[in-house]
Amino acid sequence: MNKKPAVFLDRDGTINEEMGYINDLSRVRLLPGVAEGLKLLQDRGFKLIVITNQSGPARGYFPESLVFEVNQLITRRLAKKGVKLDDFFVCLHGPNEGCNCRKPNPGLVLQALEKYPIELEKSYFIGDKIVDVETGKRLGIKTILVLTGYGKGELKYVAPKKGIYPDWVAKNLKEAAEIIIRNL
Template sequence: MTAGQPVNGRRPAIFLDRDGVIVQNRHDYVKSWAEVELLPGALTALQTLRATPFAVVVVTNQSAVNRGLLPPATLDDIHQRLQAIIEKAGGQLDAIYVCPHRPNEGCDCRKPLPGMLLQAAAALELDLGRSFLVGDAITDLEAALAAGVQPLLVRTGRGRGHEALLDTQTHAICPVVDDLSAAVSWILARAA
């Protein structure tokens, strides 16, 4: 049995942050489809994941919604178009979980809290202990660790800057790789 195979009906997941991992991060938020810029290699990495038993789940903080900068319908449109492009390239997302809250709203879903991962695990019957999260920020890593998920930091998006902020303990348990393609290779090498 490999690490990606279901155990007791639960399969592992690869959780992905959206901005900085799949698409370019913007300091002023991605507010329309015209502002979406796929990162190099992201589609190929997602195509590779489709051939694995892992669920692929996006978990993304999108406070632009509650800041009044991004209507929920526009966010839905962005995600529908993104999924269509990913599927056309041979990839697939099993789900997208969004936290629309601002940092001061006190929700349990905004990363660094693990709420979105826990919601996905319950809804999709995921095995968090055999799952991974690929992110570009310390908050992604903290959410992964809080949920019992193996974190990986990519140097795309904000990742290069956040790598310099990792404490020794986090750096020891969190691999740092160049991009989503490298993260997928790292995960699959360990899941074999």
């Protein structure tokens, strides 16, 4: 089976507007340029895999089912613009549960590698938090921090504190896609 490179994507703040906890479908809004950026990557043969921490259910804020309804809504909205997300891998644990799947731990990406033939060396991780960058770094893949969502503050305050920096910084997902395509 031929391996394909993947772009691993954070969800909230990267694909859709950062809203804190999305506790209602009416709060789901795709960020500008997301569909265009994902289409560029899809057309270049990248698998598009969302890797997301969603601790709202563990905290008792809303049912687990809502996380999957949000994912389905995002999938439908992107499909209307010609984008097919390959999969979502979700950590539903709270931050203190010690699981291997909560970013920056690599568990969700490792699950994706078990399910799909992915060429990790040519893959990327895009997100709006340093935890996304750290996940990519732990796997030895290139990383892009988008300045949507928490990106600006993360770059300014969290990156220097942790000493973890992305390979590139992009204003949004469309610019991140353009960076990837320029580096093929």
